[in-house]
Amino acid sequence: MIRNTRKPGRYQRGGTQVRKKRVCRFCENDTTYIDYKNEKRLQRFVSEQGRVIPKRITGTCSKHQRMLIQAIKRARHLALLPFVSEAVR
Amino acid sequence: MKGLTKRYETVYIVNASLDDAQIDAIIEKTKEFIVKQGGEIQEVEKWGRKRLSFPIQKKNNGFYVVTYFSAPGDFVTKLTRYYHLEEQIIRHLTILLDKKALLALEQKAKEKEASGEAQGESSAESTSGA
Numbered sequence A: 001m002i003r004n005t006r007k008p009g010r011y012q013r014g015g016t017q018v019r020k021k022r023v024c025r026f027c028e029n030d031t032t033y034i035d036y037k038n039e040k041r042l043q044r045f046v047s048e049q050g051r052v053i054p055k056r057i058t059g060t061c062s063k064h065q066r067m068l069i070q071a072i073k074r075a076r077h078l079a080l081l082p083f084v085s086e087a088v089r
Numbered sequence B: 001m002k003g004l005t006k007r008y009e010t011v012y013i014v015n016a017s018l019d020d021a022q023i024d025a026i027i028e029k030t031k032e033f034i035v036k037q038g039g040e041i042q043e044v045e046k047w048g049r050k051r052l053s054f055p056i057q058k059k060n061n062g063f064y065v066v067t068y069f070s071a072p073g074d075f076v077t078k079l080t081r082y083y084h085l086e087e088q089i090i091r092h093l094t095i096l097l098d099k100k101a102l103l104a105l106e107q108k109a110k111e112k113e114a115s116g117e118a119q120g121e122s123s124a125e126s127t128s129g130a
């Protein structure tokens, strides 16, 4: 069961495919540069605690995940995004 | 020395507890510094006061300024030194704009222009109507 939830591309027992849509959003838009100044766009790829959401969950490809991480780091430096915060206070 | 210039983008955060005139003075000072040191400014964009995601030097707000410029390679070190000496600038970031970044910037400017033109037209229409 655990394995199944981890790999959304698999067939379930019933035979119906439960493939979660895993298309890189940046590839869809032919993105060549991710701007660190657009924090609203970056926020979608960051958890509530401020952590970067893994690409296996967001579906971002490796190339764009690298660009995204660089943008997030720059945004954090300028206090546009938070650094990882501790658990709920 | 001339010729080998590159395009850069620099963002700095000014202490937002200063009043507007003081902030403008710092923006002017920074512009002057860039020009004096051989840089050429393309655009200065004021974002204005913004809440910081976390406090910097015990401050919760900052006045953000973005500057696009071109300069020779050794200029960035000078700019960094300048930022450090300016106490009212609480954070800064300078990045080199590569081909991809420049292309994205151009595209953004085009989109802005297009929307600006549309607005200009509509306002022109309304004035001619009145």
Ligand SMILES: [Zn+2]
Binding pocket: A024, A025, A026, A027, A028, A060, A061, A062, A063, A064
């Ligand atoms: Zn991609």
